[in-house]
Amino acid sequence: MNIYADFAEKMLPLIKGSDLLSDLDADAQAALPLDRIVAEPPRDATHGDLATNAALLLAKGLRRKPRDIAEAIAKLLTEHADALQVQSVSIAGPGFINITLQPAVWQSIVQDVLTNGMDFGRTDLGQGEKINVEYVSANPTGPMHVGHCRGAVFGDALATLLSYVGYDVTREYYINDAGAQVDVLAQSAYLRYREALGEAIGAIPQGLYPGEYLKALGAQLADQYGSALLEMDEVEWLPLVKEAAISAMLELIRSDLDKLGVVHDVFFSERSLTADGDDRVAEMIADLSKRDLIYVGTLPPPKGKLPDDWEDREQTLFRSTRYGDDVDRALLKSDGSYTYFASDIAYHFDKYKRGFNRMVDVLGADHQGYLKRMTAAVTAISSENASLDIRFCQLVNLFRDGQPVKMSKRSGNLVTLADVVDEVGRDVTRFIMLYRKNDATLDFDFTKVLEQSKDNPVFYVQYAHARTHSTFAQAIEVFDEKIVSDLEKVDISILDDASEFALMRKLAEYPRIVEAAANFYEPHRIAFYLNDLASAFHGHWNKGKDLPQLRFIKDDNEKLTRARLALVLAVQIVLRSGLGLLGVDAREELR
RNA sequence: GGCCCCGUAGCUCAGCUGGAUAGAGCAGCGGACUUCUAAUCCGCAGGUCGUAGGUUCGAGUCCUACCGGGGUCACCA
Numbered sequence: 029m030n031i032y033a034d035f036a037e038k039m040l041p042l043i044k045g046s047d048l049l050s051d052l053d054a055d056a057q058a059a060l061p062l063d064r065i066v067a068e069p070p071r072d073a074t075h076g077d078l079a080t081n082a083a084l085l086l087a088k089g090l091r092r093k094p095r096d097i098a099e100a101i102a103k104l105l106t107e108h109a110d111a112l113q114v115q116s117v118s119i120a121g122p123g124f125i126n127i128t129l130q131p132a133v134w135q136s137i138v139q140d141v142l143t144n145g146m147d148f149g150r151t152d153l154g155q156g157e158k159i160n161v162e163y164v165s166a167n168p169t170g171p172m173h174v175g176h177c178r179g180a181v182f183g184d185a186l187a188t189l190l191s192y193v194g195y196d197v198t199r200e201y202y203i204n205d206a207g208a209q210v211d212v213l214a215q216s217a218y219l220r221y222r223e224a225l226g227e228a229i230g231a232i233p234q235g236l237y238p239g240e241y242l243k244a245l246g247a248q249l250a251d252q253y254g255s256a257l258l259e260m261d262e263v264e265w266l267p268l269v270k271e272a273a274i275s276a277m278l279e280l281i282r283s284d285l286d287k288l289g290v291v292h293d294v295f296f297s298e299r300s301l302t303a304d305g306d307d308r309v310a311e312m313i314a315d316l317s318k319r320d321l322i323y324v325g326t327l328p329p330p331k332g333k334l335p336d337d338w339e340d341r342e343q344t345l346f347r348s349t350r351y352g353d354d355v356d357r358a359l360l361k362s363d364g365s366y367t368y369f370a371s372d373i374a375y376h377f378d379k380y381k382r383g384f385n386r387m388v389d390v391l392g393a394d395h396q397g398y399l400k401r402m403t404a405a406v407t408a409i410s411s412e413n414a415s416l417d418i419r420f421c422q423l424v425n426l427f428r429d430g431q432p433v434k435m436s437k438r439s440g441n442l443v444t445l446a447d448v449v450d451e452v453g454r455d456v457t458r459f460i461m462l463y464r465k466n467d468a469t470l471d472f473d474f475t476k477v478l479e480q481s482k483d484n485p486v487f488y489v490q491y492a493h494a495r496t497h498s499t500f501a502q503a504i505e506v507f508d509e510k511i512v513s514d515l516e517k518v519d520i521s522i523l524d525d526a527s528e529f530a531l532m533r534k535l536a537e538y539p540r541i542v543e544a545a546a547n548f549y550e551p552h553r554i555a556f557y558l559n560d561l562a563s564a565f566h567g568h569w570n571k572g573k574d575l576p577q578l579r580f581i582k583d584d585n586e587k588l589t590r591a592r593l594a595l596v597l598a599v600q601i602v603l604r605s606g607l608g609l610l611g612v613d614a615r616e617e618l619r
Numbered sequence: 620g621g622c623c624c625c626g627u628a629g630c631u632c633a634g635c636u637g638g639a640u641a642g643a644g645c646a647g648c649g650g651a652c653u654u655c656u657a658a659u660c661c662g663c664a665g666g667u668c669g670u671a672g673g674u675u676c677g678a679g680u681c682c683u684a685c686c687g688g689g690g691u692c693a694c695c696a
Contacts, residue, residue, distance in 0.1 A: 068635070071642085081638065087676070094676070121639040122677070167696070209696055327693055330621080343694070354622065354692095361694045368696065396623045397691045420624075423689080464632075467624060469689075471631075480658050483645060491658065502655045537635090544635055556633060559643085570660035573651070581655055618658075 030151075030539040031133060032078055036067040038112055042104050043082060048090065048097065060089040067127075069537060076118070076126035077134075077533065083123040094123025101125055134532040135520040141535060141598035142516035146605045149542045154195030160379050161187040163390035164285065164292070165202040168277040169213045170239050172284040172445040175392065178470065179421040180445075181461040183390040184290040185551040185610050186419070192609060193546040198384070199292045202375060205274050206298040207368065212236060213277065214270035218257070220246025221269070225255060245276045287449045288457065289611050301374050302366075309366050309374040312409065313344075313359060321347045321408055327355055346373070351404035369401065376402070376416065377409040385414045388549065393422045393467070419549055421466050427473035452477055455612045459486040462610050463555045480618070485559045489603065490615050492562035495569065496600035497616040499580050503593055506583050515594040522591050525578055527568045531595060534564045538602050542609070551610065558606045565599050 040062065043049070049057055065086075070079040083098035090097060098119045105117050105127065116128045141148045163183020166176045184199070191197040204210075216237040223229045224246040232238040249257065249272060257265045278295070285291070301308045316322050324344055344360040346369075359370040379387055387406065391398065399418050406416035426433035426443060433443060449457050456477050463485050464470045482488045503511050523529075538557065545553040572579035580592040604614040 066635095071634090071639075075639075079639085084638070084676080124639060126639095169696095204696075207696060330692060338693070341694085358694055363694085365694095367694065393624070393690060395691085399623070420690095422624075468632080469625080481645095482659075484658095485644085487658075488644095491656090495656080495659090499655055506655085540635075548636080552633090553635080556643090559633095563643085566659055567661085569655080570651085570657085573654070573657090573660075579655060618656090 030543070031129075031137070031536045032067045032069065032540055035078060035112065035127075035129075036065060036080070039067065039080065039082070039105065040065060042108060043086075043101060046100070046104055048086070048100055052089070056089060061085050069533065070124075070126060073530065073533075075120065075124075076116075076128040078127050078129070080125050080127070083119075083125060087123065095119065098123040098125050131524070131529070132521065134529055134536065135523060137532050137536045138520050138523075138594050138598045139516055141601050142594060145601055146608065148601065149192075149539045149605060151193045151539065151543055153193040153543060153546060154190060156194060156196050157386060158198070158384050159190055159195045159386040159388065160198050160200055160382075160384040161190065161388045161390070162200045162202055163187070164281075164290065165204070166281060167204045167209055168274050168281060169209055169237060170277060171241055171280050173442040174424055174426060174445055174448050174472075177288065177445045177448060177457065178424050178461045178466075179390045179392060180285065180288055180290045181458050181611070182419070182421050182466050182551065183388075184288075185458070185462055185554075186388065186390070186549055188611065189542070189546050189551055189554070189609050193543060195386075198294060200294045200296060200379075201292045203274075203278065203295055203297045204368070206302070206371065210270055210274055211266065213273045214266050217242050217245050217249065217273040217276075218265065218269050221249040221253075221257060222246075224250035225258070241280065242273075245273060248272070248276070284445045284449075287446055287454065289454050296375065296378075298371050298375065301371055301378070308378065309370050312374040312377045313370070315377075316346065316408060319408075321350065322359070323347065323356075325356075327358075346370075346401075346405065346408075348401045348404040348408075351407045353400040353404045357401050369405075372402065373405045373409060376406050380406070380410045380414050385410070387414065387416045389416065389418045391418055391420055393420045396420055417549065419466055422469045424461070424470045424472050427471060427475075429475045430473065433474075448472075448474075455490070455615075456486050458610060459489075459555060459612050462551050463559075465550070465552055485555070486612070487618070488566075489558045489562045489607065490612075491618055492565045493600060493603045493607070493614045494616060494618045495565070496596050496603070499596050500593065503581050503589060506581055507586065507589070511586065511590060512593060512597075515590065515597050518590045518594045519587070520591055520594060522588060523595060527571050527578065528592075528595060531564050531568050531599065534561050535598055535602055538606070554606050554609050558603060558610075561599065561602060561606075 043065075044062070049060070052060075065080065065082045067078045067080045070076060080101075082101055083094045086097050087094040102117045102119055102125055105112060105114055105125070109115070113130045113133050114127055115130045118126045120126055144150075161183055163186075164172075164176060164180045166172050172180070187197050187199045212235065216232070219229050219232065219236065220242045223243070249269065252272070253268075257268065313322055322344065324342055326340055326342055327345070329338055329340070341362070343358045343362075345356040346359050348357050349355065357369055358367055359373075361367055376387065389402070402418065403416050406414055451474060460472060460477050461470065477484060477486065480487050480491075500512050538561075541553055541557045545551055568578075580589065580596055582589050607614045
């Protein structure tokens, strides 16, 4: 299915078996970078269908000029032209081998797409390996704001992508429901509860959550408990209110995620790590202690200017420096409770014990300081058997009509995720968030993302998809329903226009784009590819204006029309498949 | 001060992990609509890839140092 990989796979044995290597002893042969030999689409289409770097890579080991080696390989490819479906071979530049394939190769792509449907592009890269992708993990203290949005969409799309290429993916959300912040949440809710009972509470004190969203919870508590909570001491009401507050906030978050189309398989509670007398954080610390990775000691003061309240004191520390961290990290606070880092390690330990040797955490860019300690921790708790990859999502800057949208954190009036999705829609939000490398900041302009022009990639791609549908509708009008049936059986070999081949070549790239996107955890590659494919399709469409003989629908030639509709259908399928990986709806019409 | 990201056309960004003459979109200029929806397309113009070294057949991509922008920096959440 992947023409480029297939070609390299067929070419490699030919090179290995040729007399090019026969002068070398086994060691020298083993030293050749054969695994780096690839066949790729050339940057410039006039160079042919694919290009290989084989001669350049072998030059050093063979102690011969790249061009000489290229000559030899070109000869080899020509000799096996039929088996390789090669039409012509040429040598260019420093030693590139440019290859033009027989037209049938590209034509067969159309059939390939039609036969496999949404599975065209699916691979078994992951080979069923278990992988855990953790994303969002927003604290359950309020509705999700726009900052969470990017990580949510990124993580969700990444998980879909990894699943598509054969990993056994678990999508996970870690609920920070154990720390002081949920106590603050409960206190804030209690205030709203008193308010709901008619008390004048005045301004929300510094340090509590001021958001209006807690009013509903206050009212709910008033319904449920009447004035009973007023009679209690804080130690009594706090657990009750906390429980209600956390579950209310989670409900809020789930509804926000639902709006975005973001799903999780597992919601993992931090509190569960220490619940029911079973302290898994302590177990983790005990486990690391056995391997001499825990000690009590002091840390060197941070470089630069010291915090005002810095004091040198003994702490229980994890020896993260052994695995590449800059300093060792504290696991216990001065009051004896666990640090968040300690819980996080225990949580990742749990993931490991559940069979995940590959983990991905999607975090906001403000957590970048976390990278070394957390990867060190995973390496340690798994005895170097598991790996953690952390992907950071950079900030999203909001604009409206080119003007920055002001947000005030103090008043609690942040732009929420729900605000964004309600205004521009799920598809637009998701696509724009993914139409950028995750570690680059993103400008999100409410006005621009709704524009219906090619300036707006969401629209541009969806419009291409809608066009394929309108083409079908038109074809049925000109002929009848049968014109679009069983298109996978159509003879594609009558398609011979250069512009049609350009489209087929673009389709052929899809599997390797998917694979690269999955390999590098970069779903944005799919988004950019879709934009390219849409562009190729719009371009081809418009050729039909200047050259009517290229139009998809020829009312006097059913056979040709069907062949062209097969190509259109292939484009439609790949657009829908790619959009599906991003979690964006492929709309059939845009009006 | 340490660490982590970013720096590519006037603007917003890609660049397939080291390959050929660095690519798109927008903005600018010039063209194509009695249409298979012109919500689109075609062409022109636009660059010392932050700077300086290094690695090698070859660097936007890797290494080092600096410059500029952002983030982060004991027990925080």
